[in-house]
Amino acid sequence: MGVIKMNCTEIKKLIPVYLDGELGQEETLLVKEHIASCAACQKELHALERSWKMLGEWKNIDPAPGYVSRFWTKVSIQRPWHEEAAQKVGEALDRLRRRRLAPVYVAVCVLLITGVFSLRNYWQMREGQDLAASLNQEELDMAKDVELAENFDIIQEMDFLEDLEVIENWGSLET
Amino acid sequence: MLFQDKTNPYLFDPDVHLMLEFQGGDKASFEALMHKYYPRLLNFIHRFVGQREIAEDLTQEVFMKVYQAVSAYRPQSKFQTWIYTIAKNISLNELRRNRGSVVSLDEPFSSQEGELKRDVEDPSGVRPDEDLLRQETMRAVRQAIHALPENQRMAVILRRYEQFSYEEIAQTMRVSVEAVKSLLSRAKENLKEKLIKNTETFS
Missing domain, CATH: 1.20.5 (Single alpha-helices involved in coiled-coils or other helix-helix interfaces)
Structure with missing residues (x-):
């Protein structure tokens, strides 16, 4: 099979996308073959994998309870447009003053x-x-x-x- | 109209259906969408802007936009793409408004996250020093993510925490799939540089 050889710099550029399984068939094959015989690129792949996995330590938070009723309250007290506009003008003036x-x-x-x-x-x-x-x-x-x-x-x-x-x-x- | 509806692929999206039902006056459909997306969007925005209280306010704002847009709503994308695009724009606006003052990296330990983590870890009887190490890792993760440029940070959050495909990220961020590949490659490289070096000093 006439597969073009790639050097480490080129392979390293492909590794992040390879890890997401978003490379095309040909490129995937190139990376796989290269990594099998290149210790430096293997190391790069493992480091990228490890850091990506570490992001999982930032756990999800739960919303503050009552978010649905809070939303409907907001909808019910929504002000008419001219009051909104007046507030925006006020805020703009405030910003100018602050500057x-x-x-x-x-x-x-x-x-x-x-x-x-x-x-x-x-x-x-x-x-x-x-x-x-x-x-x-x-x-x-x-x-x-x-x-x-x-x-x-x-x-x-x-x-x-x-x-x-x-x-x-x-x-x-x-x- | 009928012809248009038959050819619109987004009508197969159950969330688009819920939105159209809400357009017809069904409040319960809107609440179903809220239950499904509110926690996800809260986490997405929280990871992007960095502060819990602001994230709660902005998530409410996202749903307010959806609520206000209902009468003019036409399904032109998956519902998920649409609502995440709104959330992305609102978050970016917030960062523009309060440039530099939104992200607070010291916040996590005073919030609910610490307790949440302990709840998860208690049953397995994790040693306190291991718990400390995990908290250090989490802190390093937060810092590394917030050190990324905005568009790389956005792509990382959508990929790592929201499990979006490259195509979905591209649609949400309004860029090409090639641009997403390049953004994520650079982001992953940056994260590796920060995290692997940092944690090697801990262990």
């Missing part, structure tokens, strides 16, 4: 508040300017009208006086 980010926190708050007030001031100023601008335009128009109305009388008067002068001078012109 000593308080100064950063305060700085962000101050910036936010200043930002909001500056924006508000800016908008108030803009509104004021707009109002003033629109008022001025109307006022200007009105003022122009008033001026025209006032001047109308003067112009009419001037026209009348001119006419009068013409009449008065009429005689002298003729002569």
Whole structure:
């Protein structure tokens, strides 16, 4: 049978999986044959077997009694989602506080508040300017009208006086 | 739907059946699942996170997730794979939340385990020094397992204590079977290094 020979390093890599019986047929055969004639790999196999067996010393524990009724109690007192969410936000804030980010926190708050007030001031100023601008335009128009109305009388008067002068001078012109 | 049900291989899993019965409103089926899986999951989580009280809480959380998921449940894997995947995710989240503070290696001797071991050993009349040696071995085992990287530790626990096949480990951990082989090989090598050296100093 043309089985490829493997060296110890390659065999040692296969031994852990071989011990679990999870190697393919061909590899299993290779490991078996090698181990039969290699003391170093035999030692490795026994050490791995022994340590794996030792894990059995960590025995199982039993659940605390009443785990089923404890579960149903938990289900019955489950809170609505918004309370859960509020708790999560609270926890997140707590975590931030624990990380000593308080100064950063305060700085962000101050910036936010200043930002909001500056924006508000800016908008108030803009509104004021707009109002003033629109008022001025109307006022200007009105003022122009008033001026025209006032001047109308003067112009009419001037026209009348001119006419009068013409009449008065009429005689002298003729002569 | 009927066609789908006939071709779904997971419907042959009796635990999937129990879950579907619970979906239909049968609380007793849920409790049957709890009785079957609670002790196993508790031990799985306990070995992974290291503290008994936290393990109890997390096991309750696993069942809460199952309970909440029931209305949307569709059998897409074996029930065992599904519930262990939930337990794995919850345990990993816990470790992320409390990185470094969960595993307590001094805990075992104050807990129930010591008494449990004595109960088992008393009938055979084990000598006190032998008992001490076994406790030392157990301590070494716990330390060796907790010294492993998370994914190696998970694979070891599933294989050694839960008797999962490589295929089942792969499905639960969402990795390939080849990755499981490599994880377990490295883990076994690490454990051998720690345990064989340690116990040789005891004996």
